[in-house]
Amino acid sequence: MGYWPSGERDLERAAREPPDSDMTIKPHEYLTYRGKAGMWAWILHRLTGVGVFVFLLAHIVDTALIGWGPAVYNEAVTLYRHPLARIGEVVLAGAVLFHALNGVRIIILDFWPETMAAEKKLFAGVVAVFAVVYVPTAIYMLRFLAH
Amino acid sequence: MELYAWLFMRVSGIVLLFLALGHLLVMHVIHNVETIDYQFVAHRFMTPFWRTYDLVMLWLALLHGLNGARTLIEDYVGVRGWRVFSLASLYILGFIFLALGSLVILTFQPVGG
Numbered sequence: 342m343g344y345w346p347s348g349e350r351d352l353e354r355a356a357r358e359p360p361d362s363d364m365t366i367k368p369h370e371y372l373t374y375r376g377k378a379g380m381w382a383w384i385l386h387r388l389t390g391v392g393v394f395v396f397l398l399a400h401i402v403d404t405a406l407i408g409w410g411p412a413v414y415n416e417a418v419t420l421y422r423h424p425l426a427r428i429g430e431v432v433l434a435g436a437v438l439f440h441a442l443n444g445v446r447i448i449i450l451d452f453w454p455e456t457m458a459a460e461k462k463l464f465a466g467v468v469a470v471f472a473v474v475y476v477p478t479a480i481y482m483l484r485f486l487a488h
Numbered sequence: 489m490e491l492y493a494w495l496f497m498r499v500s501g502i503v504l505l506f507l508a509l510g511h512l513l514v515m516h517v518i519h520n521v522e523t524i525d526y527q528f529v530a531h532r533f534m535t536p537f538w539r540t541y542d543l544v545m546l547w548l549a550l551l552h553g554l555n556g557a558r559t560l561i562e563d564y565v566g567v568r569g570w571r572v573f574s575l576a577s578l579y580i581l582g583f584i585f586l587a588l589g590s591l592v593i594l595t596f597q598p599v600g601g
Binding site: 361389390391393394396398401402408409410414415418421422427428431434437438441444445447448449451452478481482486 | 498501504505506508509511512516517520521522523524526527529546549550554556557560579582587588591592595596599
């Protein structure tokens with residue numbers, strides 16, 4: 342059967358098979374599946390991806406405001422200067438960085454399958470690079486708090 | 489088809505590694521939101537370099553994200569009717585944002601010059 346059922350056989354088969362909703366994974370199941378580091382990497386990759394994506398949508402809208410001239414745009418930008426927004430900025434940077442680093446790990450695993458054995462070490466590498474790059478950056482970005 | 493989606497995620501991911509992290513660096517580390525205003529953007533968009541950079545980044549990031557979102561919907565929306573609805577909404581949303589973003593980057597002219 343292709344994606345959509347068509348014709349007698351597909352429709353009969355669809356009637357016999359259990360409904361699609363049985364195939365989804367419920368959130369609490371993630372807590373009991375013992376996937377360890379690899380699973381968390383995957384979950385974080387999805388979470389950071391969603392986070393960045395949602396931000397991107399908001400960002401496209403705020404940038405579009407530039408079409409309404411300096412008064413409107415500058416007014417809107419002041420929203421991003423609010424302390425909470427500054428902290429959100431740091432969180433966003435972390436999300437992008439993790440997603441990027443883990444993404445590189447995924448690419449390595451995909452194109453050099455023999456590295457799969459070292460999958461967890463690669464994740465340790467991701468965490469290490471993340472810490473080295475992010476901690477100083479976050480401190481630098483948060484220095485406004487000291488003022 | 490899925491093969492191309494799979495490949496696109498990886499290729500766009502590598503390119504975005506530089507584009508997106510570079511964007512973050514310029515906007516939040518070298519400059520910061522305090523100094524970014526209309527003038528800043530107008531100045532950047534005077535040169536074709538930044539317009540191109542931003543346009544490519546927009547397209548790659550949005551398509552990369554849309555494909556990711558599509559994967560999530562496929563994974564988590566079990567009921568077929570809702571899945572179709574969610575995917576359709578995603579594609580429409582994606583198109584609108586792609587159009588809006590491109591429009592802004594390509595047609596922005598600073599006021600008064």
